[in-house]
Amino acid sequence: MLKGIAVRALAVFAFFSVICGVVYTLVITGIAQAVFPYQANGSIIEVDGKQYGSELIGQQFNDMDHMWGRIQNLSVVESPDGELAVYSGASNKTPASDYTDEETVEAFGESFEDAVATRVEMIKEANPDADMDKVPVDLVTSSGSGLDPHISLAAAEYQIPRLAETTGKSEDEIRTIIEAATTHKLLGIFGEDVVNVLEVNLMLEGILDC
Missing domain, CATH: 1.20.5 (Single alpha-helices involved in coiled-coils or other helix-helix interfaces)
Structure with missing residues (x-):
C-alpha cells in the first residue's frame, strides 16, 4: 500500500x-x-545591427559632450560576439553611515556625506553656466540598485548650457532631445517625469532620431 x-x-x-x-x-x-x-x-537599443545598451539599465557618462546620469555602480562589458553584459555593485552608503575617524575611512572609504560633497563639486565644475542654484539631488546620489537609467527633468535641464556649448547644438535643440527621451507621469498623475540618459546621448550623437 x-x-x-x-x-x-x-x-x-x-x-x-x-x-x-x-x-x-x-x-x-x-x-x-x-x-x-x-x-x-531586455529592451535593447539596437541601431543598424549594433547594440548600444538597454533602456532599462543606466550607463556611466562623464565626458563633457554627453548628458550625465545618476552615479552608476556597474560595468557594461561587450563580449567578443557583440553581446552586452552588465555587472552591478550597488552601494549601501546612506546618510546614516556617515563617519569621520581615519580607521573607518581607511576600511570603508569616504562617507556618504563626503561622497556627495565630492560629486557636487564635480557637477558644479562641469556645469558652471547652469541655470539653477542647487545641484539636483539625483545627479549626486545613486539609486538603490545602482542601475537607474533615468534622471529628473530638473537634472537634465541643469546640463543644457554645457551640452549646448560642447555639442554645438542650440539650447532649444537640446530641449527637443530631452523631451523626446522623457517618459511622463502615468495618466499625468502617478510618478514623475523622467529622462532616459542613454537615449539622450544617442540622440546627441545622431544615432537615434528625436
Missing part, C-alpha cells in the same frame, strides 16, 4: 513539474516573444 502511494505521489510530482516547470514556462515565453519581443529581450 505504501508503495502504491509513493508511486502515485511521484507521478503527481512529475506531472506538475512538467506542467509548471516546462509547459508553463514555454507558453509564457512564447507569448512574451510574440506580443512583447522588445521588452522580453
Whole structure:
C-alpha cells in the first residue's frame, strides 16, 4: 500500500513539474516573444545591427559632450560576439553611515556625506553656466540598485548650457532631445517625469532620431 502511494505521489510530482516547470514556462515565453519581443529581450537599443545598451539599465557618462546620469555602480562589458553584459555593485552608503575617524575611512572609504560633497563639486565644475542654484539631488546620489537609467527633468535641464556649448547644438535643440527621451507621469498623475540618459546621448550623437 505504501508503495502504491509513493508511486502515485511521484507521478503527481512529475506531472506538475512538467506542467509548471516546462509547459508553463514555454507558453509564457512564447507569448512574451510574440506580443512583447522588445521588452522580453531586455529592451535593447539596437541601431543598424549594433547594440548600444538597454533602456532599462543606466550607463556611466562623464565626458563633457554627453548628458550625465545618476552615479552608476556597474560595468557594461561587450563580449567578443557583440553581446552586452552588465555587472552591478550597488552601494549601501546612506546618510546614516556617515563617519569621520581615519580607521573607518581607511576600511570603508569616504562617507556618504563626503561622497556627495565630492560629486557636487564635480557637477558644479562641469556645469558652471547652469541655470539653477542647487545641484539636483539625483545627479549626486545613486539609486538603490545602482542601475537607474533615468534622471529628473530638473537634472537634465541643469546640463543644457554645457551640452549646448560642447555639442554645438542650440539650447532649444537640446530641449527637443530631452523631451523626446522623457517618459511622463502615468495618466499625468502617478510618478514623475523622467529622462532616459542613454537615449539622450544617442540622440546627441545622431544615432537615434528625436
